Amino acid sequence: MDAAQPFLEARDVLWRYRTDYERAYAEFRWPVLDRFNWALDYFDVVARGNDAPALWIVDDPASDGTRYSYAQMSERSSRIANFLRDAGVRRGDPVLLMLPNRVELWDAMLALIKLGAIVSPATTLLSAADIHDRVELGGARCAIVDAGETTKFATLDGPAIRIAVGARADGWLDFEAGYRASEVFVPDGVTDAMDPMLYYFTSGTTSKPKLVEHTHQSYPVGSLSTMYWIGLEPGDVHWNISSPGWAKHAWSCVFAPWNAQACVFVYNFARFVPKLALEVLVRCRVSTLCAPPTVWRMLVQEPLGAYAVALREIVGAGEPLNPEIIERVRHAWGITIRDGYGQTETTCMIANSPGQRVVPGSMGRPMPGYTIDLVDLDDVASDEGEIAIRLAARGAARPLGLMTGYANNVAATAHAMRNGYYRTSDVAMRDEHGYLTYVGRADDVFKSSDYRLSPFELESVLIEHEAIAEAAVVPSPDALRLSVPKAFVTTRAGYEASADLARSVFQFSREKLAPYKRIRRIEFAELPKTISGKIRRVELRKRELARSEPFDRAAFEFWEEDFAQDSLVEDPKPAR
Structure with a gap:
């Protein structure tokens, strides 16, 4: 695990000071990596002979679901990597990955990272027009798609390589055939840590979605800050209520839990029913939970105190969480929801970490590895202003969890990263203890x-x-x-x-x-x-x-x- 050693040493600092924010922030340094492929150099090595559960999927709230060990996930993804290479997928090829929460999503994600292809996750909610825009902007050469969504591609000229998951589709390769490929995967070369690995589209709350580029280090290694915020430990069963296709899914359904050697838990529901979700939470003894404010607002309408949860850590992200919701959950379970903040362009950059005092309404303090200023239009820092990541601080050129830029959009990249800052377009206030409170989008x-x-x-x-x-x-x-x-x-x-x-x-x-x-x-x-x-x-x-x-x-x-x-x-x- 030599290539991964700097990564592991950085992770261990965060574990050592898991509840000591000041020490973690002072002593953590992003690892310096040269050649690094997270799936090969870290995941496969951890998975060797490892029967601990890596992924647990429950489709029926009354069933135990299906568990997949680290060793199984390593083998499955190696077979798929060989299959994809035989199908024509090459290093550097953008691949549209449009799957719901099924095991093939994780198999494909790991396989594409091993290949050195660029994964472009997409939600199955996209329309045919949305897909056309993403294929055109992202330059996808391959699409791996749930069979039920293949008709959306009927009028598209590309991508050239099309693979259906879950059932056969005319004109599409069958993903299932990939599990018959060799379980021994040999990469065709080394992976530079700065090679592009992910293309994510922003959510488009204030403008048209942009294509965010992340590398083999920015999200896999950058997600150490997300792991620290959640408080993940080996053996945890972590449930992140998030849909595939968005960056938060990669944050907490792939990199953060697997960096901690925890188990990713998924409960698939056609419609979110709070009572059923709470019953699953209890029966499967989920230990850590992350949910967006919309879900928390639905959960608190149930008698939470009647559910004997096994939770140790609970967090919220996606949008700021209202203090009233936090108090209702704390009253019922005796656990405080800890808010966290980040963007598609970053990993978790501001949060309330485990063991720290939570200031009502605050999203917390800068995570280890991030130096945050609040700046005005003239880049003057004060106690209120736009949240900006300092790009040259503490001896590092830039935080590892920050994107390289917006793919194929030099102007947008230059605008976001100007005068020594990455500017988030979000406004916050800082109190005398360094806690940041979200004010709103600058607009x-x-x-x-x-x-x-x-x-x-x-x-x-x-x-x-x-x-x-x-x-x-x-x-x-x-x-x-x-x-x-x-x-x-x-x-x-x-x-x-x-x-x-x-x-x-x-x-x-x-x-x-x-x-x-x-x-x-x-x-x-x-x-x-x-x-x-x-x-x-x-x-x-x-x-x-x-x-x-x-x-x-x-x-x-x-x-x-x-x-x-x-x-x-x-x-x-x-x-x-």
């Missing part, structure tokens, strides 16, 4: 009566209301205040949009928020989201800005002044 923060407002802060208050499931706050044009906070909301089960409910939410806003932050307009509506489930505030914002006086109200839109008789509109004079 989402807005002014009302000369006050600067954070949509996330207002949304966090709104979902504390018993009837509100989700909320998105954007500026709505106003003649007096320039703009006022408007909330688009969806209701929880058992509640319906009505004037009475709007009155209740306005009153709640009045009680919980300072006068200048109060919600002034409410519209009950479905929230536009990306394929990955993130709210597209930019779409709502554009919709509001396009309105002109006199406003045409939506069917379930209410303004605070509609309830003047309830004394809801008393207000200090706008700031000047």
Whole structure:
């Protein structure tokens, strides 16, 4: 394991100081790697003769599912690597990988890394038009696709090599045949640690998706920061509720748990039912859990205290987690959800690590290996500003977990990485103890009566209301205040949009928020989201800005002044 030795030494520092953030941050250094292939130099070596479970897939909540050991995953992926090479896949070839959570996804992922091909994961939710854009931009020469999705490729000229998984499809090679290939894989050459390994499309919350390039070190080795945040240890059963095709899946369903020699756990559900998910969590004795805020908001509607979980660590990521949800889970289980922050372009860069004090509403502190500044438009650092990764700090040229850039987009790369920083387009505040609190996307923060407002802060208050499931706050044009906070909301089960409910939410806003932050307009509506489930505030914002006086109200839109008789509109004079 000589090629992997620097990687292992860096990992062991994080294990040694697992609950000592200050020591871990001070002593951790990214390993210096030359030639490195994570699947060959690390995974296959760890897997040799190793019968410990590496992957556990449950399709039926009443069944025990299927477990695959490290040794089995190593052998299976070597067979598939030989099969793919015989099919014509070569080192450096981009390969579109569009599979649900089935074992072949992990087999293909490991196999393609061994080959030195470039994996381009994609969700099965993509339309034919989406696939066309991704194939064209990513230059895919091969597609490995669930058989049920192959019809989406009917009108595409490429990719040249097409492989179907799960059933035979006309004109497609059968992935199953790959398991008859030789179990002995011999690479056709060495892998440079900086060779491209992953192409990921961003989620596109504020603009069209861009193609992010990661290398054989940036995600596999960079995910040490993610491992540290989650608190993963050997033998853990780790469940990350995430869909394939997005970077978070690679974070916590591949690299972070396998770096820790833990078991990746998957429960496949057609529709997320909190009660069934909690029963699986208990029965399979999952020890570490990561879930997005949407899932946590659904789980807390169940009587969590009635479920005897075996959890040691629980975390949330994807979007900032509201303090009210964290408190409800802590009250039920005695465990604190620890928030974490990163992007498709990075691994986990800011988080609450195990054993540390969690500041309500904060996403934590910079992870070992990342130096974070909050900068203004002139790159002046202060206690509030855009989250920016310093590219030359602590003797390292750049954090290993950071992308090389946007593939085929020099201008976008130069814009994101300018003046010695990678700029995230997210705004945060830092307190006197170094904890960072998310404010919002740089484009989402807005002014009302000369006050600067954070949509996330207002949304966090709104979902504390018993009837509100989700909320998105954007500026709505106003003649007096320039703009006022408007909330688009969806209701929880058992509640319906009505004037009475709007009155209740306005009153709640009045009680919980300072006068200048109060919600002034409410519209009950479905929230536009990306394929990955993130709210597209930019779409709502554009919709509001396009309105002109006199406003045409939506069917379930209410303004605070509609309830003047309830004394809801008393207000200090706008700031000047």
